[in-house]
Amino acid sequence: MEGFLPWQWCILWYAISLPVIIYGIIRIMKVADELPESKPLLAVSGAFIFILSSLKMPSVTGSCSHPTGNGLGAILFGPWITTVMAAIVLIFQALLLAHGGLTTLGANTFSMGIIGPIFAWLTYKGSIKLNLPISIAVFLAAFLGDIMTYVTTSFQLALAFPTPNLIAAASKFMLIFAYTQVPLGVAEGLLTIVVFENILKLKPDITEKLNLLIRKPTSTR
Amino acid sequence: MNISTDFYAHHNKLNRIPPMVKLSWGILTMLFSLLSPSPIIPIIVAVVMSFIIVLIAGIPSRYYLKFISVPFTFGFLTLVLMALFFGVKPSSVGFYWFRVYLDGLHTGFLAFSRIIGGFTCLAFLSLTTPVNEIFKQLEKIKMPRIIIEIALLMYRMIFIFLEEASTMYNAQETRLGYNSIRSSIKSLGLLASNLFIRSWLQGERVYQAMETRCYNGEIPTMKIHETDNKWIILVIAFEITLIIGVYFTRTIKII
Incomplete structure (x- = not known):
């Protein structure tokens, strides 16, 4: 929420998020150099994340619950590109729908664009390694990505308003989010399974292109 | 929306x-x-x-x-x-x-x-x-052009998406797609995946159309200030x- 975080925290979260965003931008520049047609695809996926995460549910205390869409983004593109996408999506949400805000952009990018996707991506990769069925891997990734986003947000809020102390404040914020976010996370997990399986079933070539998107820059190194 | x-x-x-x-x-x-x-x-x-x-x-x-x-x-x-x-x-x-x-x-x-x-x-x-x-101004603070380009394409896509999404949503709702929680999740999943696939194809087509019309990463507009x-x-x-x-x-x- 605009204006909710004191300015010191805004600066801190910007400082933490910025290097990751810059790294993501470098990745995107490399990919776009090699495959110019990836640009519209990135744009489409970004717009898709925007639509998903605009389904805002009323929650309280200076933030709000909504599906993050970052599970899908992280599975499809890997965490770094998703970070840049999430940052752009958050700017659009602030400007178009008065969700989030510009001063809190750093903090929001950190929770929704960095921690969420990283956890989603690690969960996905880990579950695949453990030979779990792909639908369960996708569900866990989307669910955990979602939950971790809000755990991070709770800590961010608690760090800014540590009354009576950090842990107590964080658990209070988490409790408030939990009412809306756990069911929402489950719903997003299920939704992501359906989306993912449909994409695999109907347009398997998309995922091949996506694999190219992720692997190209690493193979040239 | x-x-x-x-x-x-x-x-x-x-x-x-x-x-x-x-x-x-x-x-x-x-x-x-x-x-x-x-x-x-x-x-x-x-x-x-x-x-x-x-x-x-x-x-x-x-x-x-x-x-x-x-x-x-x-x-x-x-x-x-x-x-x-x-x-x-x-x-x-x-x-x-x-x-x-x-x-x-x-x-x-x-x-x-x-x-x-x-x-x-x-x-x-x-x-x-x-x-x-607003995004054009970011060029002045050395934001890479490619990011601005993707952001603006994304912005354009959002409006296309919203239109398609509301059409699909209405079609599903008139067929009782959102009758129960179970069917809601299924319908919403179908909607989202279809939306993704359709807009993906559309994105490719739009880009090809722009390429054939000499698109070089910038959509020039006239503005009097x-x-x-x-x-x-x-x-x-x-x-x-x-x-x-x-x-x-x-x-x-x-x-």
């Missing part, structure tokens, strides 16, 4: 002011409202910005109130929750087992005033400056007044 913000951003009376001026005005004012340790400056900012948006930029007040109502409600809920749960100094005011905390009320009110101050600045930006002009100087002076004067205001009100408490 209805995005008429875009419409007003293109049709308002401040359209001819250079976007850089509007951008720096909005963001600087937002920063000073956030920096202020007293709730007075954020409230003054909220009043001044609302005045500019409705009376000078000519945004219909009904639309403006609707746009600002959601953040205001959140701000108010924050105030209530902070007062009831986040504090250590209980006051005599309360009901049942709830007690209003004095320090909670104080931080809550400060947060509330900063939220309304920040959001009116944000509303000023988004209702008077089109998104593509008034000369800068008087606006720049106005912005500087306003922000200096604001800094002085922040300094002199720093110890004043309302609640």
Whole structure:
């Protein structure tokens, strides 16, 4: 929420998020150099994340619950590109729908664009390694990505308003989010399974292109 | 979901002011409202910005109130929750087992005033400056062109998506697709995956069409802007007044 975080925290979260965003931008520049047609695809996926995460549910205390869409983004593109996408999506949400805000952009990018996707991506990769069925891997990734986003947000809020102390404040914020976010996370997990399986079933070539998107820059190194 | 913000951003009376001026005005004012340790400056900012948006930029007040109502409600809920749960100094005011905390009320009110101050600045930006002009300004701070390009393509896609999504949603709803929780998840999943696939294909087609028409990463548009100087002076004067205001009100408490 605009204006909710004191300015010191805004600066801190910007400082933490910025290097990751810059790294993501470098990745995107490399990919776009090699495959110019990836640009519209990135744009489409970004717009898709925007639509998903605009389904805002009323929650309280200076933030709000909504599906993050970052599970899908992280599975499809890997965490770094998703970070840049999430940052752009958050700017659009602030400007178009008065969700989030510009001063809190750093903090929001950190929770929704960095921690969420990283956890989603690690969960996905880990579950695949453990030979779990792909639908369960996708569900866990989307669910955990979602939950971790809000755990991070709770800590961010608690760090800014540590009354009576950090842990107590964080658990209070988490409790408030939990009412809306756990069911929402489950719903997003299920939704992501359906989306993912449909994409695999109907347009398997998309995922091949996506694999190219992720692997190209690493193979040239 | 209805995005008429875009419409007003293109049709308002401040359209001819250079976007850089509007951008720096909005963001600087937002920063000073956030920096202020007293709730007075954020409230003054909220009043001044609302005045500019409705009376000078000519945004219909009904639309403006609707746009600002959601953040205001959140701000108010924050105030209530902070007062009831986040504090250590209980006051005599309360009901049942709830007690209003004095320090909670104080931080809550400060947060509330900063939220309304920040959001009116944000509303000023988004209702008077089109998104593509804002992103073009980012080029001046060395944002790589490719990112701006992707962002603007994304912006275009959002509107295409919304239209397709609402068509699909209506089609599903008339066929009882959202009858129960189970079918809702299935329908929403079908909608989302179809939307992804369709817009993916559309994205590829749009790009091919643009490539064949000499697209080189930029969509040139013509824009007539008034000369800068008087606006720049106005912005500087306003922000200096604001800094002085922040300094002199720093110890004043309302609640």
